[in-house]
Amino acid sequence: MERNEPCWCGSGLKYKKCHMAIDEKIMLHAEKGEIVPRRNMLKTKAQIEKIRVSADLNTAVLDHVAKHIHAGMSTEEIDKLVYDYTVEHGGIPAPLNYQGFPKSVCTSLNNEICHGIPSENIILAEGDIINVDVSTILDGYFSDASRMFKIGEVSERAEKLVRVTEECVELGLAQAKPWNHLGDIAYAINSHAQENGYSVVEEIGGHGVGVAFHEDPFVSYVTPKGSEMLLVPGMIFTIEPMINEGTPEFYVDEENEWTVYTEDDGLSAQIEYMVLITEDGAEVLTK
Secondary structure, three states: OOOEOOOOOOOOOHHOOOOHHHHHHHHHHHOOOOOOOOOOHHHHHHHHHHHHHHHHHHHHHHHHHHHOOOOOHHHHHHHHHHHHHHOOOOOEOOOHHHHHHOOOOOOEEEEEEEEEOOOOEOOOOOEEEEEEEEEEOOOOOEEEEEEEEEOOOOOOOOOHHHHHHHHHHHHHHHHOOOEEEEHHHHHHHHHHHHHHHEEOOOOOEEEEEEOOOEEEEEEEEOOOOOOOEEEEOOEEEEEEEEEEEOOOOEEEEOOOOOOOEEEOOOOEEEOEEEEEEEEEEEEEOOO
């Protein structure tokens, strides 16, 4: 673009006052053979503001679940909490009917890695650990985050797994800064998991999000430091490693074709942050 043309992002500023410096830096990395994001992967200021509002509702939904989750309740009740609160506040649960998913939230319990389907027959018991994965559409913009909940008194092994998973996400977040790479996030996460005797699920990862539920890039948590896509201001994606007690291998429920289980029946934990790469680091939009 010409320096004095309106910037491609729609900010109304001249290109030289907006994205020109960023574009030039991206080109330098591209010339070195690095993977760089397409322009449509960089959210505009207007989009970011709308996504923030969706993310605020997403966080509120998770807070609502946190206030009510307890032993003796069914995961179907969690689904109702999520659906009712989201709809009452003008949103739409993104998972509902997404590629045939039948519920408003994913509830993954103990040896379930992800995509657990809420059911009136699944009752939370003392000692369970559960991932509640909430995704929200508000005014056409998407947000996504998940939390681990410990039901009552849990075992030492469950306590440690949840703690280390949170540490992994925070270490990954520390590497989520402009001109780093997705591989830097992955290396921090995978190294810490392995140091604690755990494994990271390889085939399932994070994703871009904001103007759609799942966008590029795919975010792996097992790739080498310095590899994968360049991180550039305006990118929004999830950091959501799935940490297994034992093997990273898994299988998918043959009946519902959604729920993912650990191959060795070990425990699994996942915590998900949705982050925006800024000019000096990362902003957590919802967690």
